[in-house]
Amino acid sequence: MSNPILNPAAICQIALVVNDIERVAKNYATVFGVPVPPVIESGPASETQIAYRGKTTPGRAKLAFFNLGALQLELIEPIDGPSTWREVLDKNGPGLHHIAFKVPNSKQTSQALEKIGATTVQTGDFTTGNYSYVDATQPLGAVLELLEFYPPR
Amino acid sequence: MSNPILNPAAICQIALVVNDIERVAKNYATVFGVPVPPVIESGPASETQIAYRGKTTPGRAKLAFFNLGALQLELIEPIDGPSTWREVLDKNGPGLHHIAFKVPNSKQTSQALEKIGATTVQTGDFTTGNYSYVDATQPLGAVLELLEFYPPR
Numbered sequence: 565m566s567n568p569i570l571n572p573a574a575i576c577q578i579a580l581v582v583n584d585i586e587r588v589a590k591n592y593a594t595v596f597g598v599p600v601p602p603v604i605e606s607g608p609a610s611e612t613q614i615a616y617r618g619k620t621t622p623g624r625a626k627l628a629f630f631n632l633g634a635l636q637l638e639l640i641e642p643i644d645g646p647s648t649w650r651e652v653l654d655k656n657g658p659g660l661h662h663i664a665f666k667v668p669n670s671k672q673t674s675q676a677l678e679k680i681g682a683t684t685v686q687t688g689d690f691t692t693g694n695y696s697y698v699d700a701t702q703p704l705g706a707v708l709e710l711l712e713f714y715p716p717r
Numbered sequence: 718m719s720n721p722i723l724n725p726a727a728i729c730q731i732a733l734v735v736n737d738i739e740r741v742a743k744n745y746a747t748v749f750g751v752p753v754p755p756v757i758e759s760g761p762a763s764e765t766q767i768a769y770r771g772k773t774t775p776g777r778a779k780l781a782f783f784n785l786g787a788l789q790l791e792l793i794e795p796i797d798g799p800s801t802w803r804e805v806l807d808k809n810g811p812g813l814h815h816i817a818f819k820v821p822n823s824k825q826t827s828q829a830l831e832k833i834g835a836t837t838v839q840t841g842d843f844t845t846g847n848y849s850y851v852d853a854t855q856p857l858g859a860v861l862e863l864l865e866f867y868p869p870r
Contacts, residue, residue: 578731582858659860704748
């Protein structure tokens, strides 16, 4: 058996896209009996270096997070410009968007997933790392996010 | 604050629907570097007492499971008759279907979720418990599965 591409236990997030994150975040807070989390906005493209389907894009999103034991539930509302978040929301309506795995090297992992039929659709930076969204619907029935944190933790 | 409806740490599954479970299960096994799991079939409706949108249905599914640390990844291929699995696969194509939470009483929890705008779309039994699928897309941006195990474990 060749080296695994992903560590299954490195799952760290389940994410969904919605049209109205403040309302949905409030509902989850009620359902879970926890405080309403802050809604934050991803930075401007000049900071995040976001690229969507091979082109730079002003795509941004509002984000909110809940703790689900060992992993996070991420709520995403797309704002500004094209993005995988907007694409999926427009295509299917509100719903689950991706599952995320921590990886040591997102570029290496996305290339390995491309070899089995996946497509890297969006990449970008955040304060402490970078991410790649890989549309693995054809081989794996899901969109995956690869999260690379630096320094490794 | 009123009593919470769900314990966020009781998440136990992420599930996706696909057209060809044997192929996708093989791909996940390669990606995770684990053996290909067995593909099982849900029992006949006479056993599972499955109801979909208020009516009995012959709906069944092929299922395969992978361990993702503290939770399971469930692959579902709908077979026979209408079901939420078939509905979502026909509407959106292969993709993420639901996140599942263990609950002490699925009926009580689904009724509480209905009060905030969710709809119970499918219910059924399995060997050691029962399940309810609750379409909470409107209030929570996702379909949830409530899993009640007896005896509690």
